[in-house]
Amino acid sequence: MIRVLGEPFDPAAEIARFAADRRDVGGIATFVGRVRDRAGDVRIRAMTLEHYPGMTERQLARIEAEARRRWPLLDCLVIHRYGRMEPGEPIVLVATASAHRRAALEACAFLIDWLKTKAPFWKLEETERGSQWVEAKEADDAAAARWQEKTAG
């Protein structure tokens, strides 16, 4: 399931509800991404996430479908915020459930790596020196490419 939210959410409550009524789930993996209070030595006051409504949901649904194709997932949840957030606030939650831990852990890592390079979100940081757009990191591309090599090999 994909949810793109303009309002704050509570990862603990979401995780508590996730796959709660299933008895065939043996492992749940979760990742929570939060707003940091600094970028290098620059203090971050807040972060605004812009996105492309429509394309965001479409790309996230595709990434979820790809994870379900590759691993035997019994449930899958991706929640992603947009709008203005302050340090400490959650930006993204990925949760995966499977009969065994390996599928859940791998699918969770795959989902966060892939959505970082495919989902149309852009971060604008508010700092003491003004606002700046966060630049994409080559390390993120490399993290996503890791999963491509796996299928190719």
Next chain:
Amino acid sequence: MRIRYFAWLRQRTGLAEEEVEPPAEVRTVADLKRWLGSRHPRFAETLAATGVVRCAVNQEYAEDDTPLGREDEVAFFPPVTGG
């Protein structure tokens, strides 16, 4: 054709979206970039940030040689930074 701009492309062009009617010879994403750039130097500079500007046609990732239709929605944006 609807054109949309996001993040710093939106700020630099000063536009979130616009409706355009490109001439018939605009058949691909590359053609469209050239034509949009020809209207104003600020667009030319922004869209020519080669290797940086990404494109989507009808909300799917596209390349320079992706063909365009008259009713398409085309978006230009920097590399994504979500997650």
